[in-house]
Amino acid sequence: MEKKIALIKGDGIGPEIVDQAVRVLDKICEKYGHTFHYQRVLMGGESIDATGVPLTDQALADAKASDAVLLGSVGGPKWDSQPGHLRPEKGLLQIRKGLGLFANLRPAYLYPQLKEACPLREDIIGDGFDMIVVRELTGGLYFGTHETNEENGELVAHDDLRYSESEIRRIAVKGFEIAKKRRCHVTSVEKSNVLDSSRLWKKIVHEVAESYPEVELTDMLVDNCAMQLVKDPKQFDVILTENMFGDILSDEASMVTGSIGMLSSASLNETKFGLYEPSHGSAPDIAGKDLANPIATILSAAMMLRYSFDMDKEADDIEAAVRKVLEQGYRTPDIRSRISPEGEIAVGCKGMGDAIVAAL
Numbered sequence: 544m545e546k547k548i549a550l551i552k553g554d555g556i557g558p559e560i561v562d563q564a565v566r567v568l569d570k571i572c573e574k575y576g577h578t579f580h581y582q583r584v585l586m587g588g589e590s591i592d593a594t595g596v597p598l599t600d601q602a603l604a605d606a607k608a609s610d611a612v613l614l615g616s617v618g619g620p621k622w623d624s625q626p627g628h629l630r631p632e633k634g635l636l637q638i639r640k641g642l643g644l645f646a647n648l649r650p651a652y653l654y655p656q657l658k659e660a661c662p663l664r665e666d667i668i669g670d671g672f673d674m675i676v677v678r679e680l681t682g683g684l685y686f687g688t689h690e691t692n693e694e695n696g697e698l699v700a701h702d703d704l705r706y707s708e709s710e711i712r713r714i715a716v717k718g719f720e721i722a723k724k725r726r727c728h729v730t731s732v733e734k735s736n737v738l739d740s741s742r743l744w745k746k747i748v749h750e751v752a753e754s755y756p757e758v759e760l761t762d763m764l765v766d767n768c769a770m771q772l773v774k775d776p777k778q779f780d781v782i783l784t785e786n787m788f789g790d791i792l793s794d795e796a797s798m799v800t801g802s803i804g805m806l807s808s809a810s811l812n813e814t815k816f817g818l819y820e821p822s823h824g825s826a827p828d829i830a831g832k833d834l835a836n837p838i839a840t841i842l843s844a845a846m847m848l849r850y851s852f853d854m855d856k857e858a859d860d861i862e863a864a865v866r867k868v869l870e871q872g873y874r875t876p877d878i879r880s881r882i883s884p885e886g887e888i889a890v891g892c893k894g895m896g897d898a899i900v901a902a903l
């Protein structure tokens with residue numbers, strides 16, 4: 544198969560981790576006879592330095608013309624004093640909107656070899672957990688009108704939270720489709736005891752559920768979900784939720800795994816097109832030192848193969864290679880054991896890439 548991949552290396556550790564993901568993709572090409580054509584696209588700080596803006600129209604057009612986008616991460620102290628519309632992170636919002644990426648997928652998986660990094664008690668962790676947060680990404684509170692006005696001599700702020708039936712239906716369909724590929728359980732998270740937008744959310748999710756009789760649906764209020772994530776994370780398979788709840792819950796879900804450098808993410812539109820990136824930021828504190836963990840980006844590349852290219856076998860292969868190198872003891876500094884580091888093989892970003900390529 545031949546595919547065109549837009550590569551946005553970005554800032555901080557971005558170039559280092561994307562380089563390792565590309566090596567892994569090249570190995571997959573060699574093994575399975577595929578050809579991936581890469582096109583460099585500038586975004587974030589790198590784009591500001593080169594063009595004055597975080598994302599040019601041409602860069603967006605190049606990303607659109609590809610089959611998928613692989614992104615490192617953007618941002619850093621160098622651009623912190625830029626005005627809001629010229630900050631690197633603005634490029635991220637622009638590309639999500641420009642590509643119509645309404646579904647954000649964030650898996651939270653606890654590797655048995657990294658159990659020690661999990662902040663939860665042993666009896667809560669049990670055999671580990673494996674969930675994915677499916678978050679609506681282009682509607683709701685973050686995209687409504689935001690206003691601050693003076694009323695009766697004081698400032699009053701107002702943010703508009705709005706969801707249409709079609710916005711809810713398309714993300715619900717994604718959630719159920721993903722559940723079908725996993726353990727067939729969707730937990731729909733809302734605040735229907737208070738919010739109209741949540742009552743509509745619940746109604747539409749139940750309508751969509753009728754087309755997926757093989758998938759079990761559980762309704763859960765967002766406050767309860769925040770508790771259940773630390774009380775019993777094993778109960779979750781797919782967490783389906785709106786933009787702001789998903790923003791908060793996906794960070795909570797990733798924190799309970801304890802290893803930010805391991806967590807991938809995908810943002811999808813209505814077609815097979817997607818943007819794939821690690822869940823973490825550009826880690827300026829360790830940039831350029833060969834200390835970054837490239838696994839989150841490598842697993843994001845595996846998600847790209849699975850969700851955009853329907854290469855499930857190749858994606859399984861990468862995920863198995865990651866598990867294998869962890870079993871062999873390879874550790875970047877962020878996942879080194881604080882209790883029993885004996886038997887571990889300390890590596891940097893490139894060394895971890897070498898090990899995963901070798902495991903493939």
Ligand code: NAD
Binds near residue numbers: 616
């Ligand atoms: P961060 O995720 O970059 O870093 C938080 C901590 O985790 C740091 O100690 C860092 O060294 C560590 N870390 C992160 N990724 C790691 C990896 N792969 N391997 C080892 N350690 C890793 O979050 P931050 O410090 O809050 O943000 C830094 C910059 O990243 C900011 O400019 C922020 O706006 C930006 N950011 C970008 C994105 C994105 O591009 N999607 C997301 C979040 C933050």
